[in-house]
Amino acid sequence: MPYFSEADARLIIRQTYGEVQSANAEVAEAIYDREELERLPYGSVALALGVGHPVRYAALKPGETVLDLGCGAGIDTLLAGLAVGSEGRAVGLDMTPAMIERAREHVTSLGLTNVELREGLMEAIPLPDGSIDVVISNGVLNLSTRKGRVLAETMRVLRPGGRVSLADLVITEALPEEVLKSPAALAG
Amino acid sequence: MEPVLLKKFFNAGFEEIRVVDRKPFGLAELARYPLFAPEFLDFLRKVVPSHRHEELVYSIVVTGRKPEKGGEEDG
Numbered sequence: 001m002p003y004f005s006e007a008d009a010r011l012i013i014r015q016t017y018g019e020v021q022s023a024n025a026e027v028a029e030a031i032y033d034r035e036e037l038e039r040l041p042y043g044s045v046a047l048a049l050g051v052g053h054p055v056r057y058a059a060l061k062p063g064e065t066v067l068d069l070g071c072g073a074g075i076d077t078l079l080a081g082l083a084v085g086s087e088g089r090a091v092g093l094d095m096t097p098a099m100i101e102r103a104r105e106h107v108t109s110l111g112l113t114n115v116e117l118r119e120g121l122m123e124a125i126p127l128p129d130g131s132i133d134v135v136i137s138n139g140v141l142n143l144s145t146r147k148g149r150v151l152a153e154t155m156r157v158l159r160p161g162g163r164v165s166l167a168d169l170v171i172t173e174a175l176p177e178e179v180l181k182s183p184a185a186l187a188g
Numbered sequence: 189m190e191p192v193l194l195k196k197f198f199n200a201g202f203e204e205i206r207v208v209d210r211k212p213f214g215l216a217e218l219a220r221y222p223l224f225a226p227e228f229l230d231f232l233r234k235v236v237p238s239h240r241h242e243e244l245v246y247s248i249v250v251t252g253r254k255p256e257k258g259g260e261e262d263g
Contacts, residue, residue, distance in 0.1 A: 166251075
């Protein structure tokens with residue numbers, strides 16, 4: 001039984017991510033290679049909030065179309081856009097308008113013309129069936145109260161033979177109930 | 189939990205499901221994130237047994253593939 005309703009969870013997450021500020025690149029430096037970070041706008045690096053490196057394992061090829069579920073300020077969307085090149089396309093999807101706005105600034109700053117950003121829910125991805133070659137996501141699935149629905153939507157938008165590379169946090173042993181009930185834990 | 193997550197991938201119809209990266213994620217890692225206030229980290233230090241502070245959760249990367257034909261089920 002979830003500790004938060006879907007509506008409450010979205011409200012908490014939108015507020016937390018909409019207001020988040022970061023003054024350093026500590027998270028990004030623990031995850032990404034220095035060479036990767038040097039290519040990106042500092043704002044996208046400072047606002048990296050992922051927990052792994054899904055792009056590293058996605059084996060992206062030039063010309064592919066990539067969807068980044070919960071793109072945040074855009075670090076993985078930018079890396080995907082660079083990897084697929086001008087013949088490919090990267091789509092960043094996020095439900096938090098402030099994050100989409102930040103990601104858009106970073107795309108513009110990097111001068112990428114093959115990246116598109118969309119506001120929307122990963123439980124109802126606003127893209128046609130079979131339109132995506134690769135879905136990536138970084139530390140976002142755990143934010144959803146309907147993970148099965150998110151994965152079903154991921155399956156729907158992928159073309160047959162399409163790939164997914166998803167980083168997330170999992171517990172190996174139950175956490176105390178006080179933690180699970182905490183809005184701060186939910187948003188992280 | 190990891191097996192639950194992998195089962196959701198399976199139920200969604202993915203094949204070739206693999207955990208390609210797996211790292212412990214403790215309080216020190218959480219402290220890097222601006223999402224967590226110091227008060228929340230202090231709260232975790234108090235309520236989570238100390239032997240779990242370095243391995244509170246795991247960061248994993250899961251990969252999978254949509255079958256060439258079919259495979260669309262809701263998980």
